[in-house]
Amino acid sequence: MTQRPKTLFEKIWDAHHVAQTAGGAHLIAIDRVFLHERTGASALKSLAASGRPVRDPARVFAVMDHIVDTRIGRGDDTLMPGGSAFITETRAAAQAAGITLFDVNDPDQGITHVISPELGIVLPGATLVAPDSHTCTQGALGAFAWGIGSSEAEHAMATGVLRLDRPKTMRVTFNGTLASAVTPKDMALHLLATYGAGGGAGHVVEFAGEAVTALDIEGRMTLCNMATEFSAMTAIIAPDAKTYAYLAGRRHAPASFDASYWSKLTTDDGATFDREIVIDAATIAPMVSWGTSPEHSMAVTGSVPKGPDRAHAYIGLEAGQTLLGTPIDAAFIGSCTNARLSDLRRAADLLRGRHIAPTMRKALVVPGSSAVKRAAEAEGLDKVFTAAGFEWRASGCSLCFYAGGESFPEGSRTISSTNRNFEGRQGPGIRTHIASPETVAASAIAGAIADPRELAR
Numbered sequence: 001m002t003q004r005p006k007t008l009f010e011k012i013w014d015a016h017h018v019a020q021t022a023g024g025a026h027l028i029a030i031d032r033v034f035l036h037e038r039t040g041a042s043a044l045k046s047l048a049a050s051g052r053p054v055r056d057p058a059r060v061f062a063v064m065d066h067i068v069d070t071r072i073g074r075g076d077d078t079l080m081p082g083g084s085a086f087i088t089e090t091r092a093a094a095q096a097a098g099i100t101l102f103d104v105n106d107p108d109q110g111i112t113h114v115i116s117p118e119l120g121i122v123l124p125g126a127t128l129v130a131p132d133s134h135t136c137t138q139g140a141l142g143a144f145a146w147g148i149g150s151s152e153a154e155h156a157m158a159t160g161v162l163r164l165d166r167p168k169t170m171r172v173t174f175n176g177t178l179a180s181a182v183t184p185k186d187m188a189l190h191l192l193a194t195y196g197a198g199g200g201a202g203h204v205v206e207f208a209g210e211a212v213t214a215l216d217i218e219g220r221m222t223l224c225n226m227a228t229e230f231s232a233m234t235a236i237i238a239p240d241a242k243t244y245a246y247l248a249g250r251r252h253a254p255a256s257f258d259a260s261y262w263s264k265l266t267t268d269d270g271a272t273f274d275r276e277i278v279i280d281a282a283t284i285a286p287m288v289s290w291g292t293s294p295e296h297s298m299a300v301t302g303s304v305p306k307g308p309d310r311a312h313a314y315i316g317l318e319a320g321q322t323l324l325g326t327p328i329d330a331a332f333i334g335s336c337t338n339a340r341l342s343d344l345r346r347a348a349d350l351l352r353g354r355h356i357a358p359t360m361r362k363a364l365v366v367p368g369s370s371a372v373k374r375a376a377e378a379e380g381l382d383k384v385f386t387a388a389g390f391e392w393r394a395s396g397c398s399l400c401f402y403a404g405g406e407s408f409p410e411g412s413r414t415i416s417s418t419n420r421n422f423e424g425r426q427g428p429g430i431r432t433h434i435a436s437p438e439t440v441a442a443s444a445i446a447g448a449i450a451d452p453r454e455l456a457r
């Protein structure tokens with residue numbers, strides 16, 4: 001009997017399906033749990049308080065990324081008022097639970113979704129959960145990886161399973177080839193601008209097509225990172241030879257990949273999705289957000305569309321205005337979206353021998369992990385950034401989100417390689433424009449929103 005064709009997601013789901021409850025929910029086996037200090041300590045503490053151990057500590061990892069101070073020479077002190085408690089409590093709870101902790105000054109420290117792939121913790125065909133909405137990033141390795149709440153994290157650690165309603169499936173196919181200076185960030189913003197921030201609600205989104213296969217693993221992570229901005233449960237990309245080459249030799253990855261199993265981790269011909277979207281990659285331009293939702297995004301050369309009045313009022317841009325040439329005060333290159341080595345290299349390529357505009361009030365680069373920082377320094381990228389007028393920091397989430405301490409100068413209009421441009425996301429009153437690292441670099445040089453293609457020529 002031939003088997004019904006299955007999507008990649010269905011194969012991972014079926015392989016991890018433990019049972020179905022009387023109410024119709026499913027119990028899914030969880031291979032890895034990843035915690036960070038912003039939400040992790042509460043899950044660990046609540047578990048300990050209930051007298052239950054972590055069922056299998058070897059499958060649970062924690063890192064300090066959200067609250068840590070990214071100024072060089074840090075300890076447990078942080079700019080967030082009261083923030084040190086997140087760090088010290090996570091450390092104590094992680095040690096008591098016997099899980100692996102990447103502490104503040106650990107050489108493997110970094111943003112959760114950067115270090116999990118870097119260390120080979122997330123694997124093709126595996127399930128991974130973390131109490132963080134951008135866990136979808138890790139689907140780029142071919143895992144079913146999704147963000148959960150703290151109480152679900154507690155449940156997963158105690159039992160090794162989670163209760164789920166079966167998500168719907170969607171395939172987003174990017175056919176053709178990206179134009180030069182167009183990046184995975186632009187693909188994500190194009191998808192959001194076209195189909196809306198609610199477009200993926202309730203779905204596991206498989207990204208497929210030539211333009212996705214052509215991406216390197218770091219680019220695939222950028223694309224998957226923004227699935228949560230699309231309201232998707234998560235995203236996934238079929239693993240291929242690039243995935244295996246990326247993972248080879250990573251500390252927690254298996255010594256070899258069994259081709260007979262791993263090569264089956266693809267969507268079968270004839271498998272069906274609840275929804276399909278097809279995009280011609282060649283039509284995508286460098287994108288910048290104009291408003292206060294990632295769906296408020298547009299081609300950098302376009303004019304601002306009519307959106308909600310409140311978004312126009314907050315961002316201070318009218319419908320019909322061009323974005324190009326809009327003065328900016330600050331620039332940020334960082335986050336789990338766009339702070340991997342390839343991102344820093346591409347931004348540095350544009351900044352080499354140039355300087356940010358004298359009107360810029362703050363510009364900083366925060367590497368996605370301590371390993372990325374070391375690798376960038378070994379290539380001299382830190383020198384390129386500092387010579388261009390950027391601050392060079394230690395790794396962490398930093399100004400991707402406002403934790404209550406550091407922000408941009410009051411009233412700043414900021415261009416940022418991050419994933420969220422909500423009101424107040426980077427600090428009270430801060431106006432955020434999200435874009436690729438190339439567009440951030442080009443705009444910092446111009447002191448105004450700029451088209452990276454102009455510099456790349």
Ligand SMILES: CC(C)[C@H](C(=O)O)[C@@H](O)C(=O)O
Binds near residue numbers: 038039066131401
């Ligand atoms: C603090 C954390 C729970 C949050 C998330 O879940 O995404 C943060 O990482 C973010 O990007 O807003």
Ligand code: SF4
Binds near residue numbers: 111401418
């Ligand atoms: S870098 Fe930003 S988006 Fe990513 S986990 Fe940290 S705060 Fe969230």
